[in-house]
Amino acid sequence: MSNQGMWSLYLILLGGPGAGKGTQGQMLSTYLGIPRISSGDLFREHIHSRTDLGRLAQSFIEQGALVPDDITISMVMDRLDRPDCRRGTILDGFPRTVPQAEALDDELRRRAKQISLVLDLQVAFQILIERLTGRWLCRVCGASFHTKLRPPAMAGICDFCGNTLFQREDDHPETVVQRLEVYSHQTEPLRQFYAQVGLLHVVDGGQSVEEVQRDLIQALKTRLGVG
Numbered sequence: 001m002s003n004q005g006m007w008s009l010y011l012i013l014l015g016g017p018g019a020g021k022g023t024q025g026q027m028l029s030t031y032l033g034i035p036r037i038s039s040g041d042l043f044r045e046h047i048h049s050r051t052d053l054g055r056l057a058q059s060f061i062e063q064g065a066l067v068p069d070d071i072t073i074s075m076v077m078d079r080l081d082r083p084d085c086r087r088g089t090i091l092d093g094f095p096r097t098v099p100q101a102e103a104l105d106d107e108l109r110r111r112a113k114q115i116s117l118v119l120d121l122q123v124a125f126q127i128l129i130e131r132l133t134g135r136w137l138c139r140v141c142g143a144s145f146h147t148k149l150r151p152p153a154m155a156g157i158c159d160f161c162g163n164t165l166f167q168r169e170d171d172h173p174e175t176v177v178q179r180l181e182v183y184s185h186q187t188e189p190l191r192q193f194y195a196q197v198g199l200l201h202v203v204d205g206g207q208s209v210e211e212v213q214r215d216l217i218q219a220l221k222t223r224l225g226v227g
């Protein structure tokens with residue numbers, strides 16, 4: 001980044017499950033040198049380490065429902081207050097409801113910060129279903145593959161770090177339909193929320209990974225003069 005002095009960048013990646021937030025968020029994190037915070041990953045880490053929060057979150061996640069706002073907000077804000085986020089962060093999967101977005105605004109304001117831009121990855125539901133139900137992920141490096149669209153060189157093995165790939169429990173077809181329903185009722189209103197304050201930037205997320213990446217970097221340049 002060419003900006004001088006103390007800058008901070010708070011980017012939100014919006015979009016349905018499977019829209020590419022994880023993949024693009026990792027790319028932007030490397031490109032900008034700021035961490036990506038994925039609320040879903042934070043919950044999965046808690047589940048994996050069998051914490052109380054993990055046990056609570058698991059019951060909601062398994063059903064394709066959202067974890068209650070208060071729990072989610074405090075978990076994400078704790079993460080955001082860690083020193084590696086002092087120059088900003090890329091939020092992936094948070095906020096997901098209007099109350100979460102309002103809480104985020106308040107919390108950032110208290111820290112004399114604000115949202116820089118909201119990048120909305122738009123993808124048709126039919127494509128999301130196809131992407132999620134064939135998705136395989138690497139537990140170690142987080143890379144994402146797809147049985148048909150982006151198969152790994154060796155089935156079940158990550159191309160990047162050689163670790164074993166897994167399928168998310170909530171990527172099963174019945175849960176996917178539920179998650180899409182939750183998305184359209186609870187998360188889509190955020191597009192309007194951010195559009196009316198001029199922060200929403202829509203990108204066609206149905207394109208290839210490289211094309212979406214190009215559009216996102218272009219948006220950072222034109223909207224924020226970054227990169």
Ligand code: AMP
Nearest residue numbers: 039040060061065066067072093094096
């Ligand atoms: P993700 O990995 O972003 O698809 O999130 C997986 C699951 O974690 C979601 O289906 C929700 O159950 C839960 N989750 C993640 N982020 C949030 C959030 N911001 N608010 C409520 N629940 C969330």
